[in-house]
Amino acid sequence: MSGIPQAPDPPRAANASDPDDTTAxxxxxRSPAFSIVTCTWNSAATLADTLASVQSQTLRDVEHxxxxxxxxxxxxxxxxxxxxxxxxxxxxxxxxxxxxxHGIAVARxxxxxxxxxxxxxAAPDVLQAVAARFEKARAAGQALxxxxxxVNVLKDGRLATPYPMxxxxxxxxxxxxxxxxxxxxxxxxxxxARVGAFDEGLRYAMDIDLxxxxxxxxxxxxxxxxxxxxxxxxxxxxxxxRIAARQEEFAVRRRYLARAPLAFAIYCLRxxxxxxxxxxxxxxx
Numbered sequence: 110m111s112g113i114p115q116a117p118d119p120p121r122a123a124n125a126s127d128p129d130d131t132t133a134x135x136x137x138x139r140s141p142a143f144s145i146v147t148c149t150w151n152s153a154a155t156l157a158d159t160l161a162s163v164q165s166q167t168l169r170d171v172e173h174x175x176x177x178x179x180x181x182x183x184x185x186x187x188x189x190x191x192x193x194x195x196x197x198x199x200x201x202x203x204x205x206x207x208x209x210x211h212g213i214a215v216a217r218x219x220x221x222x223x224x225x226x227x228x229x230x231a232a233p234d235v236l237q238a239v240a241a242r243f244e245k246a247r248a249a250g251q252a253l254x255x256x257x258x259x260v261n262v263l264k265d266g267r268l269a270t271p272y273p274m275x276x277x278x279x280x281x282x283x284x285x286x287x288x289x290x291x292x293x294x295x296x297x298x299x300x301x302a303r304v305g306a307f308d309e310g311l312r313y314a315m316d317i318d319l320x321x322x323x324x325x326x327x328x329x330x331x332x333x334x335x336x337x338x339x340x341x342x343x344x345x346x347x348x349x350x351r352i353a354a355r356q357e358e359f360a361v362r363r364r365y366l367a368r369a370p371l372a373f374a375i376y377c378l379r380x381x382x383x384x385x386x387x388x389x390x391x392x393x394x
Contacts (some may be wrong), residue, residue: 144220280369313353
């Protein structure tokens with residue numbers, strides 16, 4: 110893979126604390142179709158929607174992996190009362206990338222998704238639709254490693270119109286023209302062994318970094334429908350310190366410029382325009 114930086118090592122289950130596991134009681138260990146990883150920290154205000162959306166799925170072959178950062182509110186009580194098959198990692202510190210990696214490390218599902226505690230699935234048939242797309246690729250002899258769909262954005266209690274989804278290509282991703290919404294991404298667990306996990310040295314752009322590594326070795330399928338709802342609020346990581354987030358994103362994309370130099374040049378123009386707007390807003394704020 111010429112021009113692709115060395116990926117972080119995939120996570121190892123041995124590095125995660127022993128999870129509370131309700132799946133073992135069901136019998137011998139078996140790989141479910143899906144592992145849904147939810148990272149929590151004092152998430153009681155929004156977690157109910159996340160839990161309900163997973164519980165309502167028509168496809169039931171799911172384990173829910175919770176990675177908690179030391180909650181002191183009702184979060185852990187809500188997780189304990191959750192009736193579905195689950196694994197719980199407690200007191201995992203070190204940032205969101207490390208938490209997500211711990212979830213990957215203990216996941217047993219063939220397909221892994223990250224659904225944070227302030228997001229939820231957009232409809233009861235989301236996992237069924239995702240599984241059908243992976244099965245369609247398998248039946249056609251195609252090696253589909255990952256896919257993504259659209260998200261609805263919930264802000265101030267209202268669902269905004271979904272952003273249009275441009276045709277996917279590596280060039281579109283590298284130039285910033287195509288965005289991949291984190292809660293609507295589904296990845297084969299085996300792919301992490303191939304490209305590595307989330308870069309724990311990153312605070313904001315760890316998802317973009319992983320998508321660029323995945324896209325370098327495997328083209329994703331795209332489901333042209335909302336798969337998840339992203340809750341945009343002042344506490345969202347994506348809504349805090351946007352200047353720092355854009356600067357980190359620039360540094361991440363620069364890692365991969367050798368693979369798509371023209372795309373990076375186009376991204377630089379977008380970056381400069383956005384940074385001027387952010388600095389202007391900061392000056393007037």
